[in-house]
Amino acid sequence: MTTTSHPGRHASADDPRVLLDDEIGVFGTVPPYPPRTEREAEFYTLGDGQMFLNMGPQHPSTHGVLRIVLKLDGEKVVDLDPVLGYLHRGVEKLCENADYHQVISQVDPLEYVSSLFCEWSPVMAFEKLLDVDVPRRAEYIRVLSGELNRIASHALFMGWFALDLGGLTPILWSFIERDEIVEMLAALTGQRMLFNYFRIGGVNGDLNHDFMSRLGDWMSRATGQIEANLTLLNQNEIFVRRARGLGVVDTETALAMCMTGPNLRATGSPFDVRRAHPYSIYPELDFDIPTRTEGDSLARYLLRMEEIKQSLRIIDQCLHQMPDGPIMAKLPRLLRPRPGRAYAAIEGPRGQYATYAISDGTDQPFRMRIHDPSFVHLQSVGLLMRGDLIADCMAIMASLDPVMGGVDK
Amino acid sequence: MTAVSRAWGRLTLPGRIVFTLVPLLAVLGAGLVALIVLFGGTAADLILANLGFVRFLAAATIILVITIPIAFLNIYLEMKVIALMNLRVGPDRVGPWGSLLSVVHGLKVLIKEDFTPTAADPIVFTWAPVVTYAAAVMTLLVLPFAPGLYGQDFNIGLLYFFAVGGMGVVGLLMGGWSSFNKYSLLGGLRSAAQIVSYEIPLTLSVVGLLILAGTMSLNQIVQQQSGWFTDWFVFRQPLGFVIFFIAATAEANRTPFDLTEADSEIVAGFATEYSGMRFGFFFFAEYVNVFILSALAAVLFLGGWNAPFPFPALSIPLYPGSLGIPLLFLIALVPIIGTLALAAPFYLARSSMRWWVALIIGFVLFNVVAGGLTFAWAYVSFDWVAGLVWFMAKTFGFVFVFVWMRGTLPRVRIDQLMGFAWKWLLPAALLNLFVTAAAVVIVGS
Numbered sequence: 001m002t003t004t005s006h007p008g009r010h011a012s013a014d015d016p017r018v019l020l021d022d023e024i025g026v027f028g029t030v031p032p033y034p035p036r037t038e039r040e041a042e043f044y045t046l047g048d049g050q051m052f053l054n055m056g057p058q059h060p061s062t063h064g065v066l067r068i069v070l071k072l073d074g075e076k077v078v079d080l081d082p083v084l085g086y087l088h089r090g091v092e093k094l095c096e097n098a099d100y101h102q103v104i105s106q107v108d109p110l111e112y113v114s115s116l117f118c119e120w121s122p123v124m125a126f127e128k129l130l131d132v133d134v135p136r137r138a139e140y141i142r143v144l145s146g147e148l149n150r151i152a153s154h155a156l157f158m159g160w161f162a163l164d165l166g167g168l169t170p171i172l173w174s175f176i177e178r179d180e181i182v183e184m185l186a187a188l189t190g191q192r193m194l195f196n197y198f199r200i201g202g203v204n205g206d207l208n209h210d211f212m213s214r215l216g217d218w219m220s221r222a223t224g225q226i227e228a229n230l231t232l233l234n235q236n237e238i239f240v241r242r243a244r245g246l247g248v249v250d251t252e253t254a255l256a257m258c259m260t261g262p263n264l265r266a267t268g269s270p271f272d273v274r275r276a277h278p279y280s281i282y283p284e285l286d287f288d289i290p291t292r293t294e295g296d297s298l299a300r301y302l303l304r305m306e307e308i309k310q311s312l313r314i315i316d317q318c319l320h321q322m323p324d325g326p327i328m329a330k331l332p333r334l335l336r337p338r339p340g341r342a343y344a345a346i347e348g349p350r351g352q353y354a355t356y357a358i359s360d361g362t363d364q365p366f367r368m369r370i371h372d373p374s375f376v377h378l379q380s381v382g383l384l385m386r387g388d389l390i391a392d393c394m395a396i397m398a399s400l401d402p403v404m405g406g407v408d409k
Numbered sequence: 410m411t412a413v414s415r416a417w418g419r420l421t422l423p424g425r426i427v428f429t430l431v432p433l434l435a436v437l438g439a440g441l442v443a444l445i446v447l448f449g450g451t452a453a454d455l456i457l458a459n460l461g462f463v464r465f466l467a468a469a470t471i472i473l474v475i476t477i478p479i480a481f482l483n484i485y486l487e488m489k490v491i492a493l494m495n496l497r498v499g500p501d502r503v504g505p506w507g508s509l510l511s512v513v514h515g516l517k518v519l520i521k522e523d524f525t526p527t528a529a530d531p532i533v534f535t536w537a538p539v540v541t542y543a544a545a546v547m548t549l550l551v552l553p554f555a556p557g558l559y560g561q562d563f564n565i566g567l568l569y570f571f572a573v574g575g576m577g578v579v580g581l582l583m584g585g586w587s588s589f590n591k592y593s594l595l596g597g598l599r600s601a602a603q604i605v606s607y608e609i610p611l612t613l614s615v616v617g618l619l620i621l622a623g624t625m626s627l628n629q630i631v632q633q634q635s636g637w638f639t640d641w642f643v644f645r646q647p648l649g650f651v652i653f654f655i656a657a658t659a660e661a662n663r664t665p666f667d668l669t670e671a672d673s674e675i676v677a678g679f680a681t682e683y684s685g686m687r688f689g690f691f692f693f694a695e696y697v698n699v700f701i702l703s704a705l706a707a708v709l710f711l712g713g714w715n716a717p718f719p720f721p722a723l724s725i726p727l728y729p730g731s732l733g734i735p736l737l738f739l740i741a742l743v744p745i746i747g748t749l750a751l752a753a754p755f756y757l758a759r760s761s762m763r764w765w766v767a768l769i770i771g772f773v774l775f776n777v778v779a780g781g782l783t784f785a786w787a788y789v790s791f792d793w794v795a796g797l798v799w800f801m802a803k804t805f806g807f808v809f810v811f812v813w814m815r816g817t818l819p820r821v822r823i824d825q826l827m828g829f830a831w832k833w834l835l836p837a838a839l840l841n842l843f844v845t846a847a848a849v850v851i852v853g854s
Binding site: 051053054059061075162163164165166167168169172173176232236238239241242389390391392393394 | 491494495496497591592595599664665667668671672673674675676815816817818819820821822823824825
């Protein structure tokens with residue numbers, strides 16, 4: 001494409017003509033700075049017939065503000081470079097400048113589709129710092145609401161995954177389940193997404209009538225509805241053919257890439273924090289850890305759907321075994337744990353959420369590190385997507401189920 | 410002048426409109442009458458002398474205009490049906506059951522900014538939607554809607570259909586290339602690869618049918634399927650029908666073959682940089698294409714305008730002219746008597762019914778009954794009304810299937826798409842062709 005020069009016109013940096021006249025051109029190097037690392041230099045050198053495609057951060061299906069620079073050969077992805085940080089808020093630093101109670105509201109929006117789990121691990125770490133015994137009723141309520149949130153998150157995953165494979169309907173069907181759960185949790189916690197419900201030493205409010213009636217109503221038909229939603233996809237030949245063999249990862253690679261949760265269990269390793277490092281009341285509950293051996297996107301999808309059923313089992317047991325008693329431990333208003341350090345990990349819908357907190361004896365954590373599974377899983381996209389087609393990029397990413405709020409923190 | 414301007418200033422807006430329009434219409438009407446008186450004879454002679462050409466002009470204009478309501482109807486159908494499949498309500502605000510929403514969409518598209526990217530090739534960028542839309546509209550010219558209701562009866566109608574319909578991909582490719590956007594480029598290339606690949610099974614799937622029919626004229630193909638529905642070609646060419654339908658789905662860029670505008674992969678494909686009415690043309694062309702391919706499927710395989718069973722030859726000896734003066738009384742009295750007669754039961758049955766509510770109900774009912782009777786009379790008396798009804802029913806049946814697939818199926822991958830066309834559809838189409846040819850030879854000899 002030839003261009004004419006415009007002598008009288010002020011050349012703006014946004015004007016593509018400026019780039020066109022440039023010898024590198026728009027199809028050349030993407031970053032305007034010289035390469036900083038060897039990897040960057042290698043990545044931003046185009047081979048014969050290759051081109052860059054900038055996917056995101058405003059692409060319709062990158063699950064938030066992830067940006068992936070793809071190096072393409074035709075439709076095939078030769079190499080890719082995920083660019084993070086568009087949603088960075090500095091949550092860990094914010095937490096270090098808030099007192100222990102305020103931390104809970106800071107970590108809430110990390111993974112906004114499963115906020116209860118983001119609250120759970122810091123709360124557990126602080127309880128270890130403070131040596132608090134959480135009342136059993138509070139633990140039961142935590143598990144009950146957490147498993148509900150897990151189902152909501154997995155239902156959303158099902159919809160997004162199908163949407164990224166081009167199906168319009170599943171997301172709207174699965175949103176029905178998610179919406180009922182979210183409304184139910186809103187009746188319990190007061191919020192639909194950012195619950196701010198767990199407290200150090202317990203939970204914020206006891207089970208109420210609104211929540212219980214909604215829960216009972218939903219539980220009576222949940223299994224049937226989820227099965228109905230699954231028939232939409234599980235027996236769909238196009239869906240199965242596209243998801244099978246997509247983004248295959250074996251157990252060793254998965255462990256080397258620090259994968260946890262459903263993504264790891266889909267490769268055959270039965271690692272689940274609820275069983276491997278039991279916490280809360282999970283040792284008393286009877287549930288299975290589903291595993292699959294294929295390690296592909298379809299296995300990750302089917303595994304999550306199996307986990308929904310296990311979560312329903314757990315909820316059922318929680319409702320039957322729910323003890324009476326207080327929902328909060330007796331604690332002073334201002335918390336000053338003795339100096340020390342604590343680590344707490346829980347099993348969330350995406351994998352292992354963990355918090356490492358250091359106390360220096362003041363009312364604020366001296367240092368707080370949040371381990372988020374989304375961030376860890378996202379580092380393996382380069383491994384999984386290379387050699388696949390553009391069409392599969394988003395599907396592979398969706399099958400890992402990252403949430404950008406947690407990735408960028 | 411002051412008196413005139415003062416009088417004008419006192420007028421309300423409707424008054425000003427009336428005072429502007431009435432003289433204008435009077436002048437125009439007088440001019441028209443004068444033109445007809447002066448040149449009417451010559452014009453009539455000219456039209457009669459060139460009847461074929463005038464007919465072509467009229468047909469071209471009508472099919473161009475008729476694409477707009479067809480596209481509106483398809484868009485509304487898609488919005489509403491997919492909404493119901495998604496367990497949503499869908500459009501329900503504008504018009505009855507939201508049926509005017511697609512019209513509003515059309516107006517919205519018209520008033521949006523028509524943006525051209527700086528680095529785009531402006532000429533190609535502007536003409537791309539025109540080419541796509543023109544290709545879609547021009548294929549309508551040979552479609553037989555009903556007996557006597559078609560644009561042109563070509564003896565190579567089917568060939569013309571595929572030749573002109575295949576031109577649409579040129580527009581997509583032009584749009585994809587000229588937008589100066591990598592997503593558009595990918596979309597354009599995908600559409601070229603996909604449509605060129607699927608043209609082959611699409612064309613081959615009907616060759617068996619052509620052997621049976623012995624003609625390429627769509628009109629004659631339809632006429633050969635008259636009689637009972639067992640005479641439809643779908644029962645003689647079932648494999649051909651399946652191949653045709655799958656290939657047509659790919660040709661129309663519909664789910665599960667909508668790779669050219671896969672929103673989760675390449676944003677909006679070739680239409681990424683388009684906005685305003687230029688995007689509207691692409692959008693319209695897509696829905697007109699859906700209608701056209703559904704209509705072609707109905708014409709080729711489901712008997713077109715033919716009813717599924719031979720309709721007993723009825724004729725209603727209704728000659729209104731023979732009644733003379735009493736006809737005028739009938740026209741004056743029947744609506745009133747009918748309205749009153751239909752309103753009376755409602756008024757009598759419920760004591761709380763106001764008389765004017767009953768009258769409104771009676772009036773509406775009378776209109777329904779009168780409309781139904783008129784329709785029944787037209788259906789029996791005119792071939793083309795009956796034909797159009799059956800044609801539209803079959804066509805929109807296919808449109809519904811297209812929409813249904815869009816609501817249910819995910820998208821295939823590009824390698825699966827190409828593999829399916831070349832490894833499965835093409836051999837199947839060839840098999841269908843050879844089996845048909847062999848059967849014709851054996852039965853014929």
